Amino acid sequence: MTLPSLVLRVTALEWQAEGILSLRLRAKDGAVLPSYEPGAHIDLTLAPGLTRSYSLLDGCPGPEPASYRVGVALDVRSRGGSAHVHRELRPGDVLVASAPRNHFPLVETAPFTQLVAGGIGITPMIAMAERLSALGRAWRLRWCVRDLDHLPFGDWLAQHADRIDLHVDARDGGVWNGWTALVQGLPGDAHLYCCGPSPMLAAYEDATRNLDPARVHLERFGADLPPPDTSGTVFQVRLARDGRCIAVAPEQTILDALQSAGIDVPCSCLQGVCGACETRVLDGLPDHRDLVLSEAERERGDTMMICCSRARSPELVLDL
Ligand code: FES
Numbered sequence: 001m002t003l004p005s006l007v008l009r010v011t012a013l014e015w016q017a018e019g020i021l022s023l024r025l026r027a028k029d030g031a032v033l034p035s036y037e038p039g040a041h042i043d044l045t046l047a048p049g050l051t052r053s054y055s056l057l058d059g060c061p062g063p064e065p066a067s068y069r070v071g072v073a074l075d076v077r078s079r080g081g082s083a084h085v086h087r088e089l090r091p092g093d094v095l096v097a098s099a100p101r102n103h104f105p106l107v108e109t110a111p112f113t114q115l116v117a118g119g120i121g122i123t124p125m126i127a128m129a130e131r132l133s134a135l136g137r138a139w140r141l142r143w144c145v146r147d148l149d150h151l152p153f154g155d156w157l158a159q160h161a162d163r164i165d166l167h168v169d170a171r172d173g174g175v176w177n178g179w180t181a182l183v184q185g186l187p188g189d190a191h192l193y194c195c196g197p198s199p200m201l202a203a204y205e206d207a208t209r210n211l212d213p214a215r216v217h218l219e220r221f222g223a224d225l226p227p228p229d230t231s232g233t234v235f236q237v238r239l240a241r242d243g244r245c246i247a248v249a250p251e252q253t254i255l256d257a258l259q260s261a262g263i264d265v266p267c268s269c270l271q272g273v274c275g276a277c278e279t280r281v282l283d284g285l286p287d288h289r290d291l292v293l294s295e296a297e298r299e300r301g302d303t304m305m306i307c308c309s310r311a312r313s314p315e316l317v318l319d320l
Contacts, residue, residue: 005097005099006027006033007027007028007094007095007097008025008026008027008068008095008097009026009028009094009095010023010090010093010094010095012024012091013090013091016071016152016153016154017149017152017153017154018149019073019074019086020071020072020073020152021071021074021086022057022069022070022071022152023054023085023089024069025069025070025095026066028094032066033066034065035062035063036061036102037102037105037106037131038059038105038106038124038127038128038130038131039055039102039103039104039124039128039193039219040055040056040102040104041054041055041100041101041102041104041274042068042070042099042100042101043097043268043274043276044070044096045095045096045097046084046085046088046089047084050081050084051266051276052269053268053275054070054123055070055071055104055124055219056100056123056127057069057070057071057123057127058126058130059127059128059129059132059133059134060130060131068097068100070123071122072085074086098266101275103219103274103292104193104195104217104219105217106128106132107191108132108135110137110189110190110191110215111137111138111187111189112137112138112139112186112187112191113132113137113139113140113190113193114139114186114191114192115129115139115140115142115194116141116143116182116192116194116195116204117143118144118145118194118197119146119150119197120152121196121197121219122143125141126156129141129163140163140164141165142176142178142182143165144167144168144175144176144196144200145168145169146169146170147168147170151166177203179203179204179206179207180207182207183208190215191215191216192204192211192215193217194217194218194219195218195219195220195221196221197221198220201218205218220291221273228272228308230251230252230289230308230310232250232310233250234247234250235247235310236314236315237254237258237317238315239263239318239320240282240317240319241319241320242263242320244261244263246258246263248310248311253306253308254307254309254316255270255277258320265277265279269307271307271308272291272292272308273290275292275305277305277306277307278292278304278305279304279305279306279318279319280302280318280319281301281303281304281316281318282317283315283316284311284315284317285311285312285313286301286304286309286311286312286316287309287311287312288304288305288309289309289310290304290309293305304316
């Protein structure tokens with residue numbers, strides 16, 4: 001599904017903590033922006049070929065938000081995205097963005113919600129917590145940071161301090177490891193959400209293994225993952241609107257093959273985690289290798305991430 005692009009101007013860059021900035025973005029033409037639900041993100045094209053996904057911070061944007069706000073942590077292993085934001089981007093710069101999309105939706109009717117964030121994984125949690133507060137729902141947040149220098153959004157933390165369990169590795173004896181007690185202490189109908197680095201998500205998956213999967217939600221950072229296995233046999237991709245038929249070689253992704261043919265398709269993480277390259281499948285059987293789609297969506301087979309997924313049939317027909 002290709003969403004329309006937005007042209008946004010950076011109207012403010014605010015220092016939040018060591019290595020963490022927040023960006024305020026408004027439509028270049030001053031128009032209102034598409035609304036979104038908590039957990040949604042936008043893909044920002046920071047420079048040609050450099051697109052990255054960022055969660056939207058404000059949880060109650062209303063039907064016609066005037067601006068978006070995202071948080072960006074400087075990643076020392078940055079492949080260019082966060083380094084570009086921290087070193088090159090200035091107020092006044094204009095960026096192209098995708099419309100908001102949400103692969104980490106909030107179940108707003110849950111009687112109790114437990115949020116768990118590691119580091120900059122706090123950004124979707126801020127939006128969720130704000131929405132839950134506005135709805136009068138019960139929630140708590142376990143927030144883990146490495147030290148107080150790397151603790152962003154201090155004003156927000158102060159406003160909600162009575163619902164936040166803050167763990168500071170450098171102050172509180174190392175990495176937080178209270179998963180068993182946390183999960184055992186939850187009401188049986190609680191929903192859980194986690195966003196953070198890979199070791200935290202692995203511990204979370206382990207601790208919630210016996211819970212109803214419908215109550216367990218997580219979002220991954222693409223940069224933390226090994227690249228997905230994209231190898232396989234050759235197959236054909238027919239582009240329903242463009243009319244061309246493109247061969248995808250064994251070590252090529254569909255995205256590679258399309259780009260080699262001069263076809264421009266939105267993409268960001270290239271690791272099957274952000275959803276930017278999601279494309280409608282009109283015919284054929286996808287071989288899903290992403291971490292975005294649910295089991296039910298995989299079984300429906302009508303959409304796929306073309307940066308990593310392949311085909312189980314000799315041909316796929318895509319809505320391109
Ligand atoms: S580019 Fe992120 S899922 Fe494909």
